[in-house]
Amino acid sequence: MVDVSTLRAALPETMVVTDPDILAAYRFDRAEDPTAGTPLALVRPHTTADVQTAVRWCAEHRVPIITRGAGTSLSGGATAVSGAVMITTEKMRGVQVDTTTRTAACAPGMLNAEVKAAAAEHGLWYPPDPSSFEICTIGGNAATNAGGLCCVKYGVTVDYVLGLEVVLADGRAVRLGGKQLKDSAGLSLTRLFVGSEGLLGILTEVTVRLLPPQPAACTVVGVFPTVRAASQAVLAVTAQTRPAMLEFMDHTSINAVEDMLNMGLDRSAGAMLIAQSDAPGPAGVAEVALIEEAFRAHQADEVFTTDDPEEGEAFTVARRVAIPAVERRGSLLLEDVGVPLPALPDLVDGVAAIAADNRVTIAVIAHAGDGNTHPLIVFDPTDADEAGRAQLAFDQIMGLAVEMGGTITGEHGVGRLKKGWLPAQVGADVMELTATIKQALDPHGLLNPGVML
Structure with missing residues (x-):
């Protein structure tokens, strides 16, 4: 040693x-x-x-x-x-907001919520909002290219990172990008490091762009008899507009959240969609009407609309707590598969079939507006047979997403748990290219061994 x-x-x-x-x-x-x-x-x-x-x-x-x-x-x-x-990097703290350039230079240990709060103090907004925004760090968000609930309209972390400071495998510190919104000088190395999961260097500062405050949102909730009806409603909405939020919960996740929050959700529902429009004035009214019409046209048993911020936030919280709520029912294998939007109904049907074939419970929540689903496989780790069936379902879901032209991870990253499926998605040539880049920047393979490659 x-x-x-x-x-x-x-x-x-x-x-x-x-x-x-x-x-x-x-x-x-x-x-x-x-x-x-x-x-x-x-x-x-x-x-x-x-x-x-x-x-x-x-x-x-x-x-x-x-x-x-x-x-x-x-x-x-x-x-x-x-x-x-x-x-x-949890002890690396601090954020500096520049109101002139509408940017924030963040130490990697700053929580996403803290960066949002710092921006808000200056009348600005940092949009990326993973469900764990109150406890996850900006460094981790950049390393995995985290998404969140509002990314259907506002994009993911990489869309906001303008600059980085990175410590390379030999100890050199380099600065990439900066506060400028446009920069075409040289290779786009900033984007190379965002989402690289620590394979290429350690992020020690992240400069993000900020936006004016998000306009007040109107929330539309639809309750559906089946997951397929809800997923088809998603397609009807996204074919015409991109709402500020379009989230999905299935029967199992609805009931798990109701057990936790006791907020009066319909336990008999097959699925629920939570949409928000923050378009101003008449455009917002028209977008809300479009969403309501799409929900009703696809068998929604109930459509509820509110412009009350507290009521809207209550439904947002319900979606955010779905993972810990389902986790109360057992250990989880958490999926993060995404498909092109037209394939979403077939994906959710396929996940249901995999759950039945393997005799495991799979709750499905999703950032439905961009086709990114989170099947949550519930199992008892002390039951070897059930744990084996859960792992088989985990693999089959990733295989299904790849077969449908999708991805094994929309926002969580490959890590160690999904790397076996990466070649099936990207192919041998891309894996070779990835290994070449890794070798060039980390020739001794010291950074995050076992991740991705």
Whole structure:
């Protein structure tokens, strides 16, 4: 085992942690990968220079590096590896809002919610909003190209990242992009690093663009007898407009959320859609009417519309808590598959068939407006047979998405849990190209081993 005493000596006191109890708390991320190892040491840097020192030590001693933000990864992207140094960016804090350029320079440990709040103090808005926005970090959002509920209209993280500071595998720190909205100088390296899941470097600053505040939204809720009727209603809406939100919940997730929140959701519903329009004036009125008409034309048993912010937020919260609500029923294998929108009805039907064939419960929630679904496979990890059937269903769902011309991950990242399916989606040539880029930037393969490749 490598002696970390020289690493400890090179960094400020208490920054390098080897206490077994603390290391144990950093073994797993939100995906709860059972193959998680135990880190050699945990480094909690405060500055880019601290990260550089740790990375240079690891490069010199050929010690692998796992980068971690808040540990909210749902694909095993921050799972600990035995013998590796884990660098957590949670202590790297601070955000500077520039109202002239409408940008914010964020340390990677800032929570998404904190960046939103900092922007709001200056009358601005940071749109990307993963369901875990209150606990996930900007560094992790950029590393996985996180999405969220409003991305159907406003886009995902990469659409807002203008600049990065990145520590490379040899310890060099480079700046990419900046505060300018347009920049065609050289290769688009900023976009290369967004979504790279720590394979190419460690993000130590993220500069994001901000927007004027989101206009007040009107919420439309539709209750449907079947998931297919709801998914066809989605197509009817998106063929004509892009609402600010268009979310889907199936029967199982509706009931799980009702168990948790007791808000009066229809337990008999086959599915529910939650849409929002923030278009101003007459355009908003017309968009709401379009959504209502599409819902009713596709068998909605009930259509409820409100412009009350608190009522609208209550339904948004219901969708956000769906994962922890379903998790109360057992352990989860969390999917993140997406398909081109016309294939959405067939995808949800296919997931239902996979659940029946494997005799497992699969709840489905979705950012339906962009075809990104989250099938949640519920299982008992102490039941070997059921756990095996759950894993088979997990694989079959990814296979189904690929067959339909879709993706194995719309926003959670490949991590360690899905990398076996990546070649099936992108093909051998793209995998070779990815490995070539990795080799060029990290020739010793020290950064996030086991992720993606």
